[in-house]
Amino acid sequence: MSVGTRVRHRAWQGGIMAAALLALVMTLLLAPSEARAEYGDVVMNNYSDEADMRPVVFPHWFHRIRFRCKVCHGDLGFEFEAGGNEINMLKIIDGEYCGACHNGNIAWGVENCELCHTGKPGTETQVHGSTLKRLVTPASQSQ
Amino acid sequence: MFRFASLVVAVLLLTVPLAQGQGNDPLSFNRLMPSPDTRNAPPAEDGIHDAASEGTHMLQTPREAFQPLPESNAGNYVDWVTALQEEHITPRFDLNDPTRRPTVMDLNIVREVKGSMPDVVFPHKEHTEWLDCSNCHPAIFIPQRGANQMSMAEIMLGEQCGACHGRVAFPVTDCRACHSRPKDGAQAAGGQ
CATH class of the missing domain: 1.20.5 (Single alpha-helices involved in coiled-coils or other helix-helix interfaces)
Structure with a gap:
């Protein structure tokens, strides 16, 4: 050689x-x-990334153990659409949307930023595990 | 030297599929069938919550919450309707008044469907346990027989039943949960 x-x-x-x-x-x-969060977990990132906060992760499963769908989707005015409610902290502090419970009375108050704003930065607004998301997400990136 | 290099490469290439499959589960290649021990992961490991956030570690884990609840094969792997019926959970119907009960309407709507799938039976009973009439009527469904055109394509895109089923309520992969009334023999044979 x-x-x-x-x-x-x-x-x-x-x-x-x-x-x-x-x-x-x-x-x-x-x-x-690979994300394998709970079916129905809603990530809300309408304003969080811009405001340098982690996106909000809303666990449907946790809330449906305590309240029937009608309480939030009827009485509190939440639309059946992830990111479709234009919720901001001002509204929450005024007692609208999440603020109807998250006021330190029924559930933890707004000073506990870290308990709701727990999402990975940059995670898009979505219903995790939804059929639509599975249909449009390539297999390699899916849960 | 070359033989040693080949051996290393061979070992590495064998390791790659094992690491991808995350174990010995023969179904692990199928993204729609996660193995049971990966289900209901704690927030810090679920890929959506930021493990670097202090709050993530303070949240209840789904496994702990679901432990006493009846199981199902999809979604959260919890049979929510049975959990409610058997009072494993007692979610409030009113924000402030724990004694308020829903007005349950026991009315089944049968929808004859095209093709050979069994017809759909829609039970108002299970739905009115969770929801108010105004959640669905009239915005999503016109409360009139024959007034609502539906298709699985639209449902999978989040319209009609898909407003909840496929997002929070049991997913559309549970075909027979809705398509539950067999057609009579002649119809099924005719493909109608």
Whole structure:
């Protein structure tokens, strides 16, 4: 084997090793990032990212154990649409939407920012696990 | 040297599918069938909540909350209707008055469907336990026989029944939960 051949051979080996290592690292990085949050969890990010706050994650399951759908979707005026209610902190402090309960009386008050604003920054407004989201999300990125 | 490199590459390539499959579950390749131990993940591990946030770790985990509830095969893996009927949960019907009860209407609406799928039986009873008439009528469904055109395509896009089913209520993969009344033999054979 000439010196030139050996150098080319080494370079080729190094390339394969690097590619394989890259594939492994990518896989390990990508696998845990799959979202598998609860069906019906609503992420609200109408204004949060802009305001440098984490988006809000609303767990439907937690609330439906305590209240029937009608309480929020009838009496409090929540539309059946993620991000369709234009909720902001001013309205909540005035007792509208979430503020009807989250006033320190029925549930924790607005000073507990971190308990509602728990989403990963940059997460889009969505109903997690919804049929529509599954239909439009490629399999590789889905839960 | 080359043999050693090949061996390393082979081992690495074998490791990749294992890591992707996250274990030995033969169904793990199917995104619609997550393995049971990945269901109802705690907030810090669910991919939506930020584990770096202090609040995330203070939230109740779904597994803890669902433990006493009857199971189902999809959605939250909780049979919410049975949970309510058997009083595993007693959600309020009014924000402030815990004694207020819903006015339940026991009326089944049968919708004959095209194709060979069984007809749909819509039970008002289960729906009025959770909802008020005005949640659906008249904005989503005109309360008049034959006035509402529906299709599975629209439902899957979030219209009509899809306002809740496929978002919060049991998903559309549970075909037979709605398509529950078999057609008579002649109709089914005729494909109508």
